[in-house]
Amino acid sequence: MxxxxxxxxxxxxxxxxxxxxxxxxxxxxxxxxxxxxxxxxxxxxxxxxxxxxxxxxxxxxxxxxxxxxxxxxxxxxxxxxxxxxxxxxxxxxxxxxxxxxxxxxxxxxxxxxxxxxxxxFIDGQTLLKELRQQGTYHETKIRQLLLDLLPVLKFIHERGVIHRDIKPQNIMRRFAEPQFTIRSNYSSVSGHKRRETKEELVLIDFGASKQLSATVRTKPGTTIGTRGYSPLEQLQDGEAHPASDLFSLGATCFHLISGVSPGALWAENGYSWVSSWQQYLKRPISQDLAEIFDKLLKKDIQERYQSADEVLIDLAPQLPSPQSPTLRRRLLAGTAIILLGFGGFWYINSFYPLNLTAENNFLMKTLNGHSNVVTSVAVSSTSNGITLASGSFDTTLKLWNLTTGKEIVTIEGNAASVYSVATSPDGRIVANGNGHNTIKLWNLVTGQEIRTLYGHSSLVESVAISPDSKMLASGSFDGTIKLWELPSGNEIATLNSHSSAVKSVAFGPNGQTLASGSEDKTIKLWNLKNKQVIRTFKGHSQPIRSVAISPILSESPLSKEGLVGILASSSADNTIKLWDIATGQEIYTFVGHSYSVNSVAFTSDGKILASGSSDHTIKLWDVTTKREIRTLKGHSKEVTSLAFSPNGNILVSGCADGTINLWRVVRW
The missing domain is CATH 3.30.200.20 (Phosphorylase Kinase; domain 1)
Structure with a gap:
């Protein structure tokens, strides 16, 4: 036809x-x-x-x-x-x-x-149609919806875009399996897709969206949005902010959990319904979710959530103390915990037994200072001693004296979340990648800004500095890796081979090889002389979270390329894999974490590998015997990043609760 x-x-x-x-x-x-x-x-x-x-x-x-x-x-x-x-x-x-x-x-x-x-073409259906077919959502499904969509809003807001018309009609659920078939006299086409097929929520209809300046204003007398879903400042004054989208998301969730259209309530009562929304629910919801709804639906924008990150923080509430009756009941029965991921937009909604150890002989000190998720940590010897650098979603970069645990300086020159941090081995430079698609270089001793590097088209997920401190590598959500000259900041090359976001980059000990891990579930090893891929490592069943290269140990003789060493990779599939760099063969898979493994790090002698996970634990592994040495417990949320001190006696871990732990590494 x-x-x-x-x-x-x-x-x-x-x-x-x-x-x-x-x-x-x-x-x-x-x-x-x-x-x-x-x-x-x-x-x-x-x-x-x-x-x-x-x-x-x-x-x-x-x-x-x-x-x-x-x-x-x-x-x-x-x-x-x-x-x-x-x-x-x-x-x-x-x-x-x-x-x-x-x-x-x-x-x-x-x-x-x-x-x-x-x-x-999105092979799926809108949430409005899903609501009409399946009925109102239960609380668990609403929580999952928030966890699926908030990272998308964070993504567009960090790029200066406000959607301005979020509602069930503009959210589609992509079918997990192809459902739609186009039939004509010439063809029968089913489920063609640009990406790997999976069930996920897709935000559509950006016709009302605007680029964000200080505020967004339409011509007086005009409105963009939908009554009932759009907040007062948008319909009345033509203003739109990230918080405006969050109101619309709250109204959408209310519609899906109650079955009552906010548009119908608005037509009858204006905005009075936002203070009495609970009376329309068919079943009660938990107090913490009700409080999130209350704050999403605040009529006054100043009282509302200001960013997607703020909502995500409240979706992953602080755990009660081990002595509380609530926790004791949870220890017996298990509880649904929503875990907040970092930087890479991944989330978990599951049941697992809580097990917090009140006393840990290996925990030396906890550093408090960041007000949001600590996304990355790095350690280097400087003229002032051993310096720890930490980056956070709170947009700051902090420098600490690792010996005393005292904060040296807080660097506030980033206008967006800090996703990655690296320090140069010569102790002069600290680099951080951020949500504004740039890399900033700072003096590691004084904290003064050196320069900003531009070139990526999306947020910078990972940065690493070569062993000779002369080259910086950056991996981005845009799927590329860029090489930069230090300290000039001149771009050397762009490496294109991954088909999705690059989550982690790591230099080999000779500085002539680079490993990169991606959301496409592969690890690639690069020759930095000719800027070509040496080999691709495949074996993980979920996206790669972190890669690290051992400085010394090898499972095989030198290869014809002159490669030596062991590559470690961690993944959202809960495992860590060891790979022989010389041959490309998988050596071993460590199994022990119950959730995504977000970071791995080797000691300077290559004998110990540390892994940090969303199960709140850190594990130390003997690389030679392939055995677990011990499990470190003490974090109350996901472990997001790890780094060893130069002598390998201290392990630093960053956490989603904004804290940094220093651990004593006991040799045997």
């Missing part, structure tokens, strides 16, 4: 091989722009155009979505705004579509006086 592209056509479907629509007489276009075959109407935008299902004949008839702009509005200004909104949607998708939970922009063009936007 062929679909007529006249937006006023009442019966747009036509048989193949005819030239004019049987309903309206308009000429039929077999292939829009030469390669998009329009199959059917998905939705009619009521005077602004239509959305169509299509197949791209140049890509093996892959399904895609074509949005048409054909506004029927009065006045030049109204037409201009409609076109601007459509163009902005295309621009936002171009900027944000690398995220797996945002549709990818495939094309944007004008044909026959209509504007068209082509985007990724």
């Amino acid at each position: 062929l679909c007529c592209l006249n937006p006023d056509c009442l019966n747009p479907l036509n048989p193949d091989r005819i030239t004019n629509c049987q309903s309206c007489g308009a000429p039929l276009i077999p292939l829009l722009r030469g390669h998009y075959r329009i199959i059917q109407v998905l939705s009619d935008e009521g005077g602004f155009g239509r959305t169509y299902l299509a197949e791209d004949v140049d890509k093996l008839k892959e399904p895609c979505v074509v949005k048409q702009l054909a506004p029927k509005v009065q006045g030049t200004w109204a037409l201009k705004k409609a076109v601007e909104s459509f163009q902005q949607e295309a621009q936002r998708l171009q900027e944000l579509g690398k995220h797996s939970q945002i549709p990818t922009l495939l094309a944007y063009f004008e044909e026959d006086n209509y504007l068209y936007l082509v985007q990724e």
Whole structure:
């Protein structure tokens, strides 16, 4: 069948091989722009155009979505705004579509006086349709929804975009298995996808989104958003902030858990419903989730959550003390704990027995100072002694005296979350990657800024400095690795081979090799002389979280490439793997953690490997015997990062609760 592209056509479907629509007489276009075959109407935008299902004949008839702009509005200004909104949607998708939970922009063009936007086809259904089919959500499902969508909002807000129209109709659940089949005389196409298929929530319809300045204002007298879901400042004053999206997310959750439309309540009572929302629930919810709803739905923006991170923190509440009756009951029965991930947007919702050790002989000191998740730690010898650097979601970089545990300086020059930290072996430079897609270089002794490095198109997840302190490597959410000259900051090269975000980078002991771990579940080893991949390590079943290269130990003789050493990798599959760099063979898999292993680190002699996990523990492993030495317990939340002191006698661990622990490493 062929679909007529006249937006006023009442019966747009036509048989193949005819030239004019049987309903309206308009000429039929077999292939829009030469390669998009329009199959059917998905939705009619009521005077602004239509959305169509299509197949791209140049890509093996892959399904895609074509949005048409054909506004029927009065006045030049109204037409201009409609076109601007459509163009902005295309621009936002171009900027944000690398995220797996945002549709990818495939094309944007004008044909026959209509504007068209082509985007990724999401094989799924909206949450509004899911609500009507399956009924209201239970609390566990609402928590999971928040954990799935808050990182997406964090992602777009850090890139200066506010969605401004979050509601169940604009959130789709991608089916875990292909459900939709396009059938015509020529094809039967099912479930083509740009990414690996998995069930996840996808945020759609960026037509109302705006780039964020101090605030976003529309023309007086106009509103963008949906009554009931959009907050007062957006509908009344035309302002939009990250907190505005969070109100809309809260209203969406209320609709899904109550079955009552916020739009209907708004029509009857205005904003009074936000203070009495609990009366509409069919079943009570837990106190902590009710408090989160209360804060999401605050009428006054100043009283509302200001960032997605703030909500995520409250979704992972502090555990009670071991002496409390609540904890004793949980120890007996088990409890549902929502664990907050760091930087890489991964989350866990499961049951496990709590086991906090009140007394730990190996815990030397706990450093308090950060107000949010500690994402990365690094240690180096400097002229002032041994210095610890720590980065956090609170946007600060802190330098500490590792011997005394005293804070030296807090560096507040980052305007976004700090995702990664590295110190140079010569003790002069500390580098950090942040959510503004940049790397900042600082003087490790004085804390003064040296320069900012620009080049990545997305947040910088990992940084590492070579053993000779002359090169910096950075891995980014944009899937690339960049090499930089130190201390000049000149870009040397961009390494492209991973198909997803680069989570971790690590130099080999000779400085001529680099290991990188990615969300694509692979580890790659790079030759830095010719900037080529030496080999790819495959074996983990989930994304890679961290990589480290042993400075000394090897399981095999020198290879023909001159490679020697052991590579360690950790993954969201709860395991750590050891690989022979010379041969590329897997040596051993350590199993023992019950959740994602977020960080690994070797001692300077390569004999001990440490691993930190979302199960709140750190494990020390004997690399030679492949046995667990001990488990370190003391953190109340996920262990996000690890680093050994130069002599290997102290292990530093960063935690999602904002603390840093110093551990005594006892040799045997």
